[in-house]
Amino acid sequence: xxxxxxxxxxxxxxxxxxxxxxxxxxxxxxxxxxxxxxxxxxxxxxxxxxxxxxxxxxxxxxxxxxxxxxxxxxxxxxxxxxxxxxxxxxxxxxxxxxxxxxxxxxxxxxxxxxxxx
Amino acid sequence: xxxxxxxxxxxxxxxxxxxxxxxxxxxxxxxxxxxxxxxxxxxxxxxxxxxxxxxxxxxxxxxxxxxxxxxxxxxxxxxxxxxxxxxxxxxxxxxxxxxxxxxxxxxxxxxxxxx
Numbered sequence: 001x002x003x004x005x006x007x008x009x010x011x012x013x014x015x016x017x018x019x020x021x022x023x024x025x026x027x028x029x030x031x032x033x034x035x036x037x038x039x040x041x042x043x044x045x046x047x048x049x050x051x052x053x054x055x056x057x058x059x060x061x062x063x064x065x066x067x068x069x070x071x072x073x074x075x076x077x078x079x080x081x082x083x084x085x086x087x088x089x090x091x092x093x094x095x096x097x098x099x100x101x102x103x104x105x106x107x108x109x110x111x112x113x114x115x116x117x
Numbered sequence: 118x119x120x121x122x123x124x125x126x127x128x129x130x131x132x133x134x135x136x137x138x139x140x141x142x143x144x145x146x147x148x149x150x151x152x153x154x155x156x157x158x159x160x161x162x163x164x165x166x167x168x169x170x171x172x173x174x175x176x177x178x179x180x181x182x183x184x185x186x187x188x189x190x191x192x193x194x195x196x197x198x199x200x201x202x203x204x205x206x207x208x209x210x211x212x213x214x215x216x217x218x219x220x221x222x223x224x225x226x227x228x229x230x231x232x
Binding site for chain 1 (some may be wrong): 121153158159160161162163166206208217218219220221222223224225
């Protein structure tokens with residue numbers, strides 16, 4: 001079946017522009033995560049949704065970053081007034097269940113590479 | 118807070134050589150441990166996992182054992198192939214009070230295997 005998809009795959013923005021990155025999780029997956037992966041680094045957690053509820057946004061680096069998942073499926077990560085330090089690959093992951101007592105595998109999308117000039 | 122440290126790359130090997138990529142972690146609870154692989158142009162894929170101490174995860178000839186006493190989860194493969202060339206990430210996950218598990222990754226180790 002279809003995996004996690006993200007669009008666009010590549011985005012070039014001028015400093016100060018707003019961008020919106022889309023994630024389509026696997027159908028029926030309750031949990032959705034966003035991660036940021038800087039060049040040469042491992043992914044870092046940004047935010048977590050359980051259905052439409054954003055339960056954790058502790059990793060968002062500033063109030064310029066905003067994420068939503070209004071119908072509990074597709075999610076959008078928006079970055080306002082982009083800065084050069086926002087250049088990174090943004091990864092989305094989904095998992096089947098919400099609250100868990102043990103590990104619930106996360107399936108990753110291919111990512112969106114954002115370059116801010 | 119929780120963290121993962123893995124050996125820096127790149128690691129360059131000849132085909133059929135033995136591979137070890139070291140990974141150690143720091144965690145306050147009892148995390149699950151993972152190795153993810155990222156092939157060129159593709160998304161992260163789960164390679165193997167271990168959810169408790171002394172568990173051995175294995176997949177595609179790769180193995181890693183959860184060692185609580187040394188807080189380590191080293192990745193090994195007895196005979197690498199050119200197709201194993203990729204970036205490998207060690208990660209941990211600890212279920213917090215919210216009942217979900219966010220992943221904490223190491224910086225990644227690039228492996229290049231030559232014929």
